[in-house]
Amino acid sequence: MKNKHIERSGSRSIKIFDNRSLDIDYRTLIPILKPGMTVLDVGCGTGSISKDIAFMVGVHGKVIGIDNTKKFIDSGKATYLEVQNLKLIHADLFAFEPGIKFDLITSARMLQWLSNPKEALLKMKSLLNPGGIISILDYNHNHLEWNPPPPLSMQEFYKTFLKWRKDAGMNNAMADALTELMQEVGMVKIEKFNADEHYVKERSDFQEKVGIWAKVAESTQMVKEGYLDNDLRLQAIEEYNEWVKIQAISMTMKLNEVRAQLPINIH
Numbered sequence: 001m002k003n004k005h006i007e008r009s010g011s012r013s014i015k016i017f018d019n020r021s022l023d024i025d026y027r028t029l030i031p032i033l034k035p036g037m038t039v040l041d042v043g044c045g046t047g048s049i050s051k052d053i054a055f056m057v058g059v060h061g062k063v064i065g066i067d068n069t070k071k072f073i074d075s076g077k078a079t080y081l082e083v084q085n086l087k088l089i090h091a092d093l094f095a096f097e098p099g100i101k102f103d104l105i106t107s108a109r110m111l112q113w114l115s116n117p118k119e120a121l122l123k124m125k126s127l128l129n130p131g132g133i134i135s136i137l138d139y140n141h142n143h144l145e146w147n148p149p150p151p152l153s154m155q156e157f158y159k160t161f162l163k164w165r166k167d168a169g170m171n172n173a174m175a176d177a178l179t180e181l182m183q184e185v186g187m188v189k190i191e192k193f194n195a196d197e198h199y200v201k202e203r204s205d206f207q208e209k210v211g212i213w214a215k216v217a218e219s220t221q222m223v224k225e226g227y228l229d230n231d232l233r234l235q236a237i238e239e240y241n242e243w244v245k246i247q248a249i250s251m252t253m254k255l256n257e258v259r260a261q262l263p264i265n266i267h
């Protein structure tokens with residue numbers, strides 16, 4: 001099955017990705033980043049988190065970020081031009097043949113979009129140095145928490161979104177499937193870290209982060225594919241935006257980082 005993606009405006013996604021940082025959006029990774037490491041960031045978007053990783057591994061280290069959406073890579077190349085130990089490449093993971101191996105392969109919020117995550121892990125594994133690490137950060141969309149509950153129109157939209165994803169072969173509970181997937185591909189020393197995103201009203205990015213679901217609803221893809229009535233979609237956007245401004249208190253997106261090592265004696 002071909003991997004699907006929700007079609008959203010390129011410039012909006014670029015802004016969302018550019019606002020992400022290692023400190024806030026992949027914070028559990030920080031303790032294992034060491035000067036001199038060679039890192040591959042798969043599905044790097046515009047490379048905003050990759051450039052923070054590049055800073056941590058320093059001038060003797062090197063980071064390659066790959067993404068199969070050209071506009072994200074083009075944008076990141078322009079924005080992070082001056083980061084000398086960062087290289088952004090427009091490439092699909094499954095076709096990527098870098099000719100070098102990596103100490104660490106990271107992938108944030110990417111496996112959730114694949115119907116073949118095990119194949120993706122096997123491909124990543126083939127690109128590791130002995131003893132190298134794979135770190136995957138991803139969501140469990142089934143456990144999203146809104147406080148208070150949002151309008152019924154958005155609840156209905158979200159339920160449909162999860163069904164649309166499931167029918168396309170995506171795992172809505174990817175965060176909780178990762179440990180087993182790592183075992184299945186033969187990785188060892190598997191560790192799991194809670195990495196929930198918790199947004200409260202006091203945060204300056206509250207409206208932007210919580211408002212993400214109105215942005216997702218702006219795509220007409222699920223209407224075109226017969227999953228959703230267009231009037232319900234428009235109602236969900238309007239009522240949800242109003243709810244975010246007035247009633248919303250908090251939102252928690254559930255994530256885990258799962259990290260594992262390639263056995264040292266692998267040939």
Ligand SMILES: C[S@@+](CC[C@H](N)C(=O)[O-])C[C@H]1O[C@@H](n2cnc3c(N)ncnc32)[C@H](O)[C@@H]1O
Binds near residue numbers: 045068072092093094
């Ligand atoms: C939700 S974004 C995450 C971006 C970034 N890692 C972050 O956390 O902000 C997922 C990215 O994975 C990319 N992607 C999906 N499948 C891919 C594949 N097979 N190879 C490379 N990139 C892929 C998409 O183009 C998208 O930019």
